Amino acid sequence: MTDFVIPVPLPPSLPTTGPGRFPVRRIFCVGRNYADHAREMGHDPNAEPPFYFTKPADAVVESGVTIPYPPATKDFHHEAELVVALGRGGAFISEAAALSHVWGYAAGNDLTRRDLQAEAKAARRPWDMAKGFDASAVVGLIHPGPIGDASITCTVDGVVKQFARLSDMIWPVPAIIAHLSRLVTLAPGDLIFTGTPAGVGPLSRGQTCVVNIVGLSPATITIA
Numbered sequence: 152m153t154d155f156v157i158p159v160p161l162p163p164s165l166p167t168t169g170p171g172r173f174p175v176r177r178i179f180c181v182g183r184n185y186a187d188h189a190r191e192m193g194h195d196p197n198a199e200p201p202f203y204f205t206k207p208a209d210a211v212v213e214s215g216v217t218i219p220y221p222p223a224t225k226d227f228h229h230e231a232e233l234v235v236a237l238g239r240g241g242a243f244i245s246e247a248a249a250l251s252h253v254w255g256y257a258a259g260n261d262l263t264r265r266d267l268q269a270e271a272k273a274a275r276r277p278w279d280m281a282k283g284f285d286a287s288a289v290v291g292l293i294h295p296g297p298i299g300d301a302s303i304t305c306t307v308d309g310v311v312k313q314f315a316r317l318s319d320m321i322w323p324v325p326a327i328i329a330h331l332s333r334l335v336t337l338a339p340g341d342l343i344f345t346g347t348p349a350g351v352g353p354l355s356r357g358q359t360c361v362v363n364i365v366g367l368s369p370a371t372i373t374i375a
């Protein structure tokens with residue numbers, strides 16, 4: 152048995168619709184995967200292949216939790232997203248085989264310190280502190296099995312802020328898995344946030360933000 156110098160933490164994990172929990176290994180996020188959101192952020196949606204950023208695995212937040220308004224921001228944003236949970240890993244996965252690596256799906260919210268992201272972009276610095284802060288990856292119950300086309304909606308205090316169909320994605324799930332697996336070797340437990348549609352906007356203290364994808368459980372948070 153290995154002797155560790157500090158206590159070894161349990162892996163971060165998320166509830167599923169069944170009795171077991173899903174252990175989270177890494178969190179990958181796709182940038183600009185809906186044309187209307189790419190345009191609202193000032194980019195040409197047809198100009199580039201998908202790109203990625205990451206969040207720490209322990210940034211995951213379960214649905215129904217109240218989280219503090221994060222430090223170091225005055226522009227804290229919601230981003231409603233489909234989350235893919237991988238049950239099998241691999242490198243150089245083909246698009247045809249990609250969905251066989253998926254364990255399940257969840258609704259998610261890629262919480263963002265938009266002002267820090269804008270500063271990072273302007274200074275050509277990394278996005279980590281804009282995207283990978285504590286409690287920045289909200290994930291609803293993970294549902295095993297496939298998902299078809301469905302609507303994705305984000306509401307803030309009951310007001311619809313984002314609405315799209317999953318089929319509006321520029322890069323569908325199989326294409327993302329195939330492309331990402333050519334950059335890193337994917338592993339069981341990896342989550343992929345697949346990008347957000349237009350309508351991202353601020354969250355204030357006391358507000359409740361709900362991401363709904365038809366067929367999945369909602370991802371809900373309240374800001375303390």
Ligand code: MN
Pocket residue numbers: 180181182230232261344346347
């Ligand atoms: Mn996002």
